[in-house]
Amino acid sequence: MNKQDIRNKIKVLRNSYPIDELKNKSLKITDAFYKKYSFLNIFLLYYPIAQEVDTLPLISRLFNTGKQIYLPVVIGKNMVFKQFEGFDKLIPGKYGILEPCGRELHENPDIICIPGVAFDKECNRIGYGGGYYDRYLSIENTFIKSAFAYEFQVIDKIETEIFDKPVDEIFTENRIILRRV
Numbered sequence: 302m303n304k305q306d307i308r309n310k311i312k313v314l315r316n317s318y319p320i321d322e323l324k325n326k327s328l329k330i331t332d333a334f335y336k337k338y339s340f341l342n343i344f345l346l347y348y349p350i351a352q353e354v355d356t357l358p359l360i361s362r363l364f365n366t367g368k369q370i371y372l373p374v375v376i377g378k379n380m381v382f383k384q385f386e387g388f389d390k391l392i393p394g395k396y397g398i399l400e401p402c403g404r405e406l407h408e409n410p411d412i413i414c415i416p417g418v419a420f421d422k423e424c425n426r427i428g429y430g431g432g433y434y435d436r437y438l439s440i441e442n443t444f445i446k447s448a449f450a451y452e453f454q455v456i457d458k459i460e461t462e463i464f465d466k467p468v469d470e471i472f473t474e475n476r477i478i479l480r481r482v
Contacts, residue, residue, distance in 0.1 A: 304427050304460075311419045311427075311454055315352045323451070327355035329474040330449050334414070335359060337477075338445075341411035343369045345382050345444075348391070348399045353416045354449035360385065371410065373433070374400045380433040382406040412445040413438075415468055420450050421459040424467045424480035438466035445469055452476075 302310070315323075331354070338344075344363055349355050364370050364385060371382035375395040384403030385391075394400035415434050417426040426448060428434055438446065446468040452475050461467075471478040 304430070307427055307456065307459070308418045308430070311456075312351070314453055315418075315451070318352070318451075320352070323352055324355060326451050326474040327449075328358065330354050330451075330472045331356060331359040333477065334447065334449070334472050335362060338412055338447075339363070339366070341368070343371070343406075343408060343410040343412075345371050345373075345406070345410045345413035346385075347414060347416050348372055349416070350396075350398055354451065356414065356449070357388075361388075371403075371406045372399075372401050375433065378432075378436070380437050382410075409442075410444045412447060415446065415448045417448055417450060418454065419459065420448060420455050420468075420471050420478075421457060422455065422478060423458075424448070424469065424471055424478060425459040425461050425465060426468060427459055432464065435464050435466045439464070447472060 346356050346360055360370055370385040372385050373380045374383050383401040383405050385401045386403045391399035391401055417428050419427040448468040448471045450471050450473055452473045455473060467480055469480050
């Protein structure tokens with residue numbers, strides 16, 4: 302299957318799940334992430350759309366413990382991260398996704414959490430096709446690259462292209478998949 306076929310198949314599957322079930326799976330995923338990484342300070346997270354793993358409780362939890370949270374802001378064909386200063390200070394961005402108005406990230410983050418439509422066991426991902434995260438990750442970096450996915454989003458193999466950037470690990474409701482280096 303090509304990437305678009307995989308996108309379509311997984312989106313239909315994801316939309317077929319009851320919202321409450323996805324919320325429960327999301328809490329398992331983000332709780333495991335929190336237990337592993339709550340000691341870090343600078344987090345690049347995302348605002349969930351279209352039944353993605355729900356990061357909102359994680360954002361609240363980290364923000365309320367004094368962590369620095371940054372969310373993506375799309376500018377043209379690129380993406381920057383701006384500081385989250387509260388849910389009441391988010392505005393709709395380019396695709397209608399809520400974005401922060403805070404200051405732009407200039408320090409090195411500790412970790413980034415990346416959404417996606419599908420992933421494989423080698424930690425490759427398929428996003429929505431815009432290439433925003435691949436371009437962002439192509440810049441020299443040393444931060445941990447994590448992804449959140451429901452178990453049904455993990456498939457055997459994704460055919461990658463030179464510009465596709467894998468993640469270091471994938472958190473699902475059942476396990477953490479680590480990339481073999």
